[in-house]
Amino acid sequence: MKASELSGVKEIARRANVSIATVDRVLHNRTGVAQKTKEKILSIIEEMDYKPNILAKRLASKRVFKFGVLIPMVNPDIEYWNAPISGIQEALSEYGDFGVDPRYYFFDSQDRQSFIRQSEEMLISGIDGAIVSPIFIDETIDFTVKCEKRKVQFVLIEYEIPMVSPLSFIGQDFFQSGKVVGHLCQYLIKGNDNILVLNINKEKDTSDQMDKKIKGFEHYFENCDFNGQIDNVSIEVPGFEEFVFFMDDYLRNNNPKLIYVINSRAYYVAKYLKLRDVKDIKLVGTCCYKNNIEFLKEGWIDFLICLKPLEQGYKAFLTLYEFFIAKRKVSKKQYLPIDIVTKENYLYYEN
């Protein structure tokens, strides 16, 4: 082989008249290199526009990166969280040989203590990076403080948490999401129809994430001539039966022509509309999971806004990969497209 054909560290070493070990030291900014040598090597690296071969790097290094995944456990009501796992697995099948070791920590989405316990356990296990679904705000903040202490990088999916600075956030821009729904409404109802914006929970919901959707939604109507009422209701119902009571009562006193369900339970409303055979109320929901899709297919839901949870998982994993392994810079916020889903295109968005 001709000397001029050498490439990579070898060529740098040849030009600098040092060994590749020294080049490696400079490359990784390690100590123990004479200032003069270091400068020389650095200038050669610059000159060659040297890019390390990531394959060789990963093959040679036995370092395995441990990534923790802290998300709600799946239950019949919330199979939503299967999707990000699928996304992570998909990414893993692409990047599996690169020395990454994902570990899942599931918590009960109704139980703060379980979030705390699982996040503790995850940190103790010595992870390098984490993917977290920050369902509980205060507990997430506590968690992120600990991450900083331990120099653990974390990416948040689904919800942005104020005052917290993750490696990256991946999810929807809820304000824009609300605006999109606002725009859709323009076509669904007339200018003086009333709208009900609904947040349906099983228990008290402390998250203020949903407010952004409402803000965006209302913002849309500020800029167009709309004279109807927008009624903003948040309810807690243990189950569907109680929801029926609520709706019966609500519709006795109000006359909405459109209902926008800002969390995932649009199917409650759809089920109700079907039960009572109400056909003159349009329905827009969020989140494309099975229950909702069923009613979308039957026509009880007009539109769903998809949260793309699979993509969230995929991108979250990829972000950790980019940061730790490819050593590329990652964007602080990765807002996913706000997909509008109908009876005709839902197949492409199903979780």
Next chain:
Amino acid sequence: MKASELSGVKEIARRANVSIATVDRVLHNRTGVAQKTKEKILSIIEEMDYKPNILAKRLASKRVFKFGVLIPMVNPDIEYWNAPISGIQEALSEYGDFGVDPRYYFFDSQDRQSFIRQSEEMLISGIDGAIVSPIFIDETIDFTVKCEKRKVQFVLIEYEIPMVSPLSFIGQDFFQSGKVVGHLCQYLIKGNDNILVLNINKEKDTSDQMDKKIKGFEHYFENCDFNGQIDNVSIEVPGFEEFVFFMDDYLRNNNPKLIYVINSRAYYVAKYLKLRDVKDIKLVGTCCYKNNIEFLKEGWIDFLICLKPLEQGYKAFLTLYEFFIAKRKVSKKQYLPIDIVTKENYLYYEN
């Protein structure tokens, strides 16, 4: 190192009591291995559930895969084709170290001869795989025949070509796309309004791809009570001025409340509506490129259906990567989501 800790080919070789060269021969199904030896090795591979390390494979092999990209050259009117290139470049930044060498062959989308010339040149250059935008049907068919002779794999983007069997097709399901627009129309107009479905070309368009959209669109209306007329018009106009003549004349004799432009030139209509200040005609277009987006922002276009050209490029490249390098099976058809784009969410879809 303990023998039991060996992994990969070495461990297979140890268990089979052969050298790794022999293991390699079996792994790649090469000749020159005794049947008995081969069987033994195969059973060990099975038993270990051996998965080759793709990093080591690529690092050791000096084989570089040449991928040709045959797409229209970008001109001011059609900057659309920048997007798939961006997608390919994005994929390249992820997979660049794997030994792939993409080469671009640009042809003039108005000139069949240039397509033929460029495809010839691409084939002669000895590519392993190709990404092709099959603008010209007959010429594409000729090309694919040659590909088969030369054992070149190709993936098609944007248009599905009948009778041709690519490694994979990546693009939109136009029938479904038409149906989605049909659904949107339900909200945009009343049951007895008229609709104009428009195909605007600069010269004679032989592609029958657009028919699928029309079929899907009409199919939607077969299943709901709609009593308006759907007028299906395909026009050839050299420029905007001639289009104005056409529209003036058309609107004198017809009264559409919605115009669905099935190819990329919705901005012609938007520009016209703006020129004549027509505000009672809804407009739905296809393709999110700059001209269209401008009018979407201004409100002259109500919806755009996005073709996701960047994703097409990314996925096309990834498909060749999966096939040639990762040696995974790839799906014959990869339909992309049919994204509905509005003034509020276009930022996520801009080419």
Next chain:
DNA sequence: CTGAAAGCGCTTACAG
């Protein structure tokens, strides 16, 4: 039909 050896472009002890 089979194996020993060099090499891909890096990292990682270890020795000086």
Next chain:
DNA sequence: CTGAAAGCGCTTACAG
């Protein structure tokens, strides 16, 4: 402060 050498898990001539 610096370098020689082994090794990551494969592939690739080459020799027998």
